[in-house]
Amino acid sequence: MQIQNVRNFAIIAHIDHGKSTLADRIMEQTQTVSDRESQAQLLDDLAVEQAHGVTVKSRTVRNYYTADDGQEYEYNFIDTPGHVDFTYEVSKSLAASDGALLLVDATQGVQAQTVANLRLAQDNHLTVIPVINKIDAAAADVERTAEQIRSLSPDFADVTMLKISAKTGLNVHDVLEAIHTTIPAPTGSLKQPLKALVFDSQYDAFKGIIAYVRLMDGQLKPNDKLKLMATDQPVMANEIGIFTPQRVAAKQLVAGDVGYVVTGLKDPQALRVGDTLTSVANPTATALPGYQPSQSMVFAGFYPQGDHYHDLQLAVEKLALNDASFHYRPESSDALGAGFRCGFLGIFHLQIIRERLHDEYGLDVLTTAPNVTYRVHVKNGDDPLIVDNPIKFPDYSKIDYVEEPLATATITTTSESLSDVMKLATQHKGELQDMRNQGDLVVLEYQLPFAEIAYDFFNALKSVSHGYATLTTELAGYDIADVVKVEVHVNYARVDALSFVVHREDAPLMAQELVHKLKFVIPRKLNPMPVQSVVEGKALARVDVPPLRKNAAANGEKRSTSKKQALLRRQSMNKRQSAHSDIELPQEVFNAVLDLEK
Numbered sequence: 001m002q003i004q005n006v007r008n009f010a011i012i013a014h015i016d017h018g019k020s021t022l023a024d025r026i027m028e029q030t031q032t033v034s035d036r037e038s039q040a041q042l043l044d045d046l047a048v049e050q051a052h053g054v055t056v057k058s059r060t061v062r063n064y065y066t067a068d069d070g071q072e073y074e075y076n077f078i079d080t081p082g083h084v085d086f087t088y089e090v091s092k093s094l095a096a097s098d099g100a101l102l103l104v105d106a107t108q109g110v111q112a113q114t115v116a117n118l119r120l121a122q123d124n125h126l127t128v129i130p131v132i133n134k135i136d137a138a139a140a141d142v143e144r145t146a147e148q149i150r151s152l153s154p155d156f157a158d159v160t161m162l163k164i165s166a167k168t169g170l171n172v173h174d175v176l177e178a179i180h181t182t183i184p185a186p187t188g189s190l191k192q193p194l195k196a197l198v199f200d201s202q203y204d205a206f207k208g209i210i211a212y213v214r215l216m217d218g219q220l221k222p223n224d225k226l227k228l229m230a231t232d233q234p235v236m237a238n239e240i241g242i243f244t245p246q247r248v249a250a251k252q253l254v255a256g257d258v259g260y261v262v263t264g265l266k267d268p269q270a271l272r273v274g275d276t277l278t279s280v281a282n283p284t285a286t287a288l289p290g291y292q293p294s295q296s297m298v299f300a301g302f303y304p305q306g307d308h309y310h311d312l313q314l315a316v317e318k319l320a321l322n323d324a325s326f327h328y329r330p331e332s333s334d335a336l337g338a339g340f341r342c343g344f345l346g347i348f349h350l351q352i353i354r355e356r357l358h359d360e361y362g363l364d365v366l367t368t369a370p371n372v373t374y375r376v377h378v379k380n381g382d383d384p385l386i387v388d389n390p391i392k393f394p395d396y397s398k399i400d401y402v403e404e405p406l407a408t409a410t411i412t413t414t415s416e417s418l419s420d421v422m423k424l425a426t427q428h429k430g431e432l433q434d435m436r437n438q439g440d441l442v443v444l445e446y447q448l449p450f451a452e453i454a455y456d457f458f459n460a461l462k463s464v465s466h467g468y469a470t471l472t473t474e475l476a477g478y479d480i481a482d483v484v485k486v487e488v489h490v491n492y493a494r495v496d497a498l499s500f501v502v503h504r505e506d507a508p509l510m511a512q513e514l515v516h517k518l519k520f521v522i523p524r525k526l527n528p529m530p531v532q533s534v535v536e537g538k539a540l541a542r543v544d545v546p547p548l549r550k551n552a553a554a555n556g557e558k559r560s561t562s563k564k565q566a567l568l569r570r571q572s573m574n575k576r577q578s579a580h581s582d583i584e585l586p587q588e589v590f591n592a593v594l595d596l597e598k
């Protein structure tokens with residue numbers, strides 16, 4: 001295939017606007033897949049994706065399209081996730097593309113993620129083709145959606161809007177035509193030394209690490225001797241190929257192509273997404289710019305259940321290879337032993353990683369309550385301590401002041417839900433910065449502590465707005481906050497893994513609520529166990545977990561006083577002896593912290 005007949009593009013959109021459906025239709029109309037295969041959505045094949053009905057990973061597919069001009073084109077497209085927690089995944093895909101289809105659902109119009117993804121595409125200098133989808137739906141307002149799209153960018157002022165139904169296939173042909181007439185062919189030269197961007201990767205149980213590459217210059221053949229430029233890691237191209245969407249081996253990849261390289265590397269740490277692959281014999285002079293590493297916003301501890309530390313280690317290493325925005329490092333807790341402190345882009349991301357560990361590696365992990373990163377300034381200290389684990393939060397007597405991360409949250413909502421949405425934001429300590437109309441929608445900009453949105457804000461927002469409000473967040477620096485650590489003591493011993501950090505004003509209520517929840521989920525012992533929430537050395541709340549057996553001394557059974565006293569003595573002996581936390585902590589205990597109303 002001549003390079004001028006190749007097109008590399010991504011499909012970007014707000015969540016649920018129909019990307020995966022359009023991707024399936026394109027594959028169908030280019031006969032990339034057989035009819036039988038196209039019955040099910042082909043691309044969202046991870047179990048988590050099917051369970052939640054959303055795309056989590058980007059997918060790459062090569063299609064051949066015979067255009068109306070009689071020529072055959074090679075279309076490499078990348079289907080990308082829509083949820084705000086996966087923006088990093090989107091930006092990686094865009095760096096491997098030359099153009100993008102910006103899909104907008106005509107029943108919803110332009111939404112927050114539409115705008116954010118368009119900005120990413122423009123930052124990557126891509127040619128963007130706007131496409132209005134779902135025109136078959138009764139609630140579609142095609143003209144209003146077209147107006148909204150035009151007002152997004154001067155580039156769209158006079159474009160002919162493509163109006164399609166990805167579901168029925170109506171006008172999808174126009175999209176296929178627009179791709180080769182509008183999106184430029186890749187630039188790059190076959191004669192230059194090999195320069196390939198590693199934009200994704202995957203761990204295969206048999207083949208080891210598979211790098212997903214976009215060739216910028218040069219060519220690649222099986223058994224070529226290669227190297228990764230950032231680490232000087234040698235790589236043997238054991239097999240190369242393309243995505244159809246399954247991997248299919250090929251004899252060569254050339255400048256402009258998107259494909260894969262089976263690297264033979266077995267150590268999941270050996271390859272970093274964003275690196276440049278070049279040839280050993282004739283290396284390129286400069287590496288590609290690569291990606292900014294993603295910044296984790298939410299942290300939580302993952303601990304193996306039972307004796308599976310090593311399995312968990314292998315699983316997180318492999319997952320991190322497949323998801324460059326997931327970070328981890330070893331940590332240990334008195335209560336839970338050895339585990340990992342993991343960093344995520346948001347709570348939904350955390351949930352997805354947990355489910356992938358379960359689905360793809362058969363591992364159920366204990367997850368501690370998530371938290372954000374605090375900057376703790378200790379008395380007489382120079383630099384602030386960066387604390388992403390409540391266990392490491394210094395003793396209150398040593399703290400001078402603490403800073404917490406703030407978020408700018410842009411919420412787009414309907415005017416009907418406006419007052420409920422504003423109430424919710426205020427409850428979460430949001431300060432309104434800006435409010436404007438966008439068509440019939442209202443766009444609100446709030447500044448609020450990141451911790452307030454890290455937990456359940458997104459779900460609460462969906463619920464008060466009946467599903468209509470959307471949210472994008474951006475880190476807006478750090479500011480001083482009056483926060484305290486809440487510790488949990490079970491049977492007079494601190495259980496470190498249950499500690500969490502909150503605003504002082506929320507601590508008393510949360511402390512109360514927590515102990516009452518814990519009463520029912522902490523596994524019972526033979527003697528009653530006090531559970532206390534302790535803040536700055538003072539117990540704010542206490543309940544007793546009832547004993548497994550009846551407390552004979554207290555329940556009015558007919559016994560002699562001396563027998564009762566003997567029993568009480570024994571029980572208090574037990575209590576003192578077991579004043580350490582040898583209790584097992586099931587996931588429900590951590591859920592009690594997780595579910596606290598904030």
Ligand SMILES: Nc1nc2c(ncn2[C@@H]2O[C@H](COP(=O)(O)OP(=O)(O)OP(=O)(O)O)[C@@H](O)[C@H]2O)c(=O)[nH]1
Pocket residue numbers: 013014015016017018019020021022053054055056080081082083133134135136137164165166167168
């Ligand atoms: N009526 C109608 N429904 C559509 C059309 N295209 C997609 N849908 C439906 O919209 C829903 C979302 O479609 P998806 O293709 O999964 O959306 P997506 O953008 O890939 O979603 P994420 O991957 O989660 O971001 C599905 O229920 C589709 O059946 C269309 O043209 N018309």
